[in-house]
Amino acid sequence: MFSYKLPFLKKEITIKELSVFFTVLYVIGIVPMLIMGFFDYPSADDFSMMLQPHQKFVQTGNIFAVIWAAVEKAVYLTLNYEGYFFSSFLTAMGPNAYGAKFYFLVPFIILGMLTFGICYFFNAIFVKVFKADKYLSNTASMITLIMMTQFISASEIRAEAFYWYCGAVNYTFTFGMAFFWLGLLIGCVYEDNDKKKKQRFVWACIWGFCLGGANYMTALELAICSFLLIVIRVLSKKNVITLHDADEKMIASFKLLIVPAVFNLVGFMCSCFAPGNKNREAEISEHYGAVKSVLLSLYSTFDVIIDKMMRWETIVFLLILVPIFWKMGQNIKYRFRHPFVFTVFAYGMISANLTAPLYGVGNFESGRMSGLAWMDFVAFAVLTIFYVTLWARQYLEENKGLKTDDTCERFSNSSSSLILTLLVILAFGSALCVIPSPHYYSATSCLYELATGNAARYAAENKERFRVLNDPSVDVAVLREFTDAPDILFFADIDDPGNGNYWINLKMAEYYNKKEIILERK
Numbered sequence: 001m002f003s004y005k006l007p008f009l010k011k012e013i014t015i016k017e018l019s020v021f022f023t024v025l026y027v028i029g030i031v032p033m034l035i036m037g038f039f040d041y042p043s044a045d046d047f048s049m050m051l052q053p054h055q056k057f058v059q060t061g062n063i064f065a066v067i068w069a070a071v072e073k074a075v076y077l078t079l080n081y082e083g084y085f086f087s088s089f090l091t092a093m094g095p096n097a098y099g100a101k102f103y104f105l106v107p108f109i110i111l112g113m114l115t116f117g118i119c120y121f122f123n124a125i126f127v128k129v130f131k132a133d134k135y136l137s138n139t140a141s142m143i144t145l146i147m148m149t150q151f152i153s154a155s156e157i158r159a160e161a162f163y164w165y166c167g168a169v170n171y172t173f174t175f176g177m178a179f180f181w182l183g184l185l186i187g188c189v190y191e192d193n194d195k196k197k198k199q200r201f202v203w204a205c206i207w208g209f210c211l212g213g214a215n216y217m218t219a220l221e222l223a224i225c226s227f228l229l230i231v232i233r234v235l236s237k238k239n240v241i242t243l244h245d246a247d248e249k250m251i252a253s254f255k256l257l258i259v260p261a262v263f264n265l266v267g268f269m270c271s272c273f274a275p276g277n278k279n280r281e282a283e284i285s286e287h288y289g290a291v292k293s294v295l296l297s298l299y300s301t302f303d304v305i306i307d308k309m310m311r312w313e314t315i316v317f318l319l320i321l322v323p324i325f326w327k328m329g330q331n332i333k334y335r336f337r338h339p340f341v342f343t344v345f346a347y348g349m350i351s352a353n354l355t356a357p358l359y360g361v362g363n364f365e366s367g368r369m370s371g372l373a374w375m376d377f378v379a380f381a382v383l384t385i386f387y388v389t390l391w392a393r394q395y396l397e398e399n400k401g402l403k404t405d406d407t408c409e410r411f412s413n414s415s416s417s418l419i420l421t422l423l424v425i426l427a428f429g430s431a432l433c434v435i436p437s438p439h440y441y442s443a444t445s446c447l448y449e450l451a452t453g454n455a456a457r458y459a460a461e462n463k464e465r466f467r468v469l470n471d472p473s474v475d476v477a478v479l480r481e482f483t484d485a486p487d488i489l490f491f492a493d494i495d496d497p498g499n500g501n502y503w504i505n506l507k508m509a510e511y512y513n514k515k516e517i518i519l520e521r522k
Contacts, residue, residue, distance in 0.1 A: 019138045029441070045166040046103075074089035078276050120183040143321060160368040178214070185257055215356075226260075300364075306377075309377075310377075325390060336394060
């Protein structure tokens with residue numbers, strides 16, 4: 001009936017402009033989260049895990065003595081309570097070991113490692129391996145990080161993922177380290193500088209073993225990667241698999257990757273068969289067998305993560321990645337031929353991430369586990385979009401004679417219009433969601449708590465508590481109940497006088513050398 005043309009941008013977006021835009025957007029989102037760190041305070045396991053290192057710091061003031069106390073704590077836990085030795089060491093080394101006044105560093109530490117790990121890995125795989133543009137790689141990194149940090153659906157999950165140190169360092173921090181380690185492996189092969197290549201190899205061995213002792217969700221996925229790397233090495237020896245576009249020097253470096261892979265698997269085995277796991281298992285009443293855990297993880301990936309946790313803005317961001325990866329594909333020589341196989345692999349890896357907690361405790365309902373599951377899903381969703389987009393472009397070019405009008409520095413008019421349209425949808429939809437629900441995104445939740453004074457009141461009430469706790473003349477500390485603790489900061493609290501033997505009360509009392517800790521209800 002009608003003849004019309006859709007409007008397109010007259011000015012094409014440059015790849016640098018888009019990179020800067022999403023970097024600024026990520027920074028804008030992350031700054032309120034970092035500011036909230038100044039209103040963050042320790043709770044629960046922060047007093048038990050850092051007890052001995054804190055006592056050592058009070059006695060000596062020596063940082064090296066604190067580190068050694070953390071090592072002793074990790075060894076004790078590995079032998080008596082839980083196998084993941086590296087995570088135990090990290091939790092014992094937290095800011096609270098030096099005093100609650102340093103606890104504001106928690107989001108800086110956690111978000112810093114997550115940001116570094118994702119950027120390092122994406123730069124390694126996109127720029128070093130596929131020789132893609134660094135600005136496009138950075139754009140993909142920023143979009144991924146925005147989804148990981150802002151699109152988590154509940155403040156309670158954010159609290160454990162970014163603000164409660166013992167949970168965040170065990171899960172989010174080591175998750176970021178995992179991507180750093182994978183980037184190191186890539187650097188062992190594709191780094192041009194021989195000295196840096198050797199350094200990366202040594203660190204890959206060290207961190208590979210350590211990460212084998214991280215939380216079992218991350219450690220299991222890395223163990224799978226290490227096992228696959230060994231399988232690929234065996235197949236390459238039989239010329240079934242070849243390293244694309246590699247010279248003899250790169251092939252020789254690739255063969256050596258079996259060493260850090262073995263280190264990682266050894267660390268994982270040490271963690272799995274640690275004596276402390278038996279004691280921990282005896283305390284857990286509900287968990288599933290191996291086969292049922294695998295089946296439930298396959299189901300939960302779709303039911304819990306895709307169906308319940310993924311919201312509309314995630315779909316918008318994944319769609320924005322399509323023209324970005326399409327643009328990235330113009331200079332990539334490697335041929336992507338198996339999109340279905342890679343998609344199945346990605347889904348399987350996401351599910352493997354869930355298998356460990358289902359096998360160990362029968363669920364992944366804790367905020368720190370749910371947060372890690374979400375971030376892992378985002379990472380593999382992005383990589384799947386990358387693979388499928390590159391496959392589609394190459395298929396259309398090779399089989400349908402498709403020709404694109406891409407220039408090196410700019411997106412085409414159609415791609416620019418698509419990106420802008422999606423950003424407008426994101427802005428409009430976000431306004432509709434944030435106005436009635438200020439906790440919709442992590443950044444808006446932080447801004448709400450700051451603007452309403454909830455964060456300041458929570459900090460003031462904590463300062464009053466710690467004034468009492470640090471008073472040597474007080475043997476029985478009576479602490480007032482929080483008025484309205486912000487969900488994004490609050491994890492757990494002491495219990496009322498009728499439950500004076502509650503474990504948090506006992507550990508806090510021991511931490512501050514008190515006879516008893518009592519909660520005064522309002």
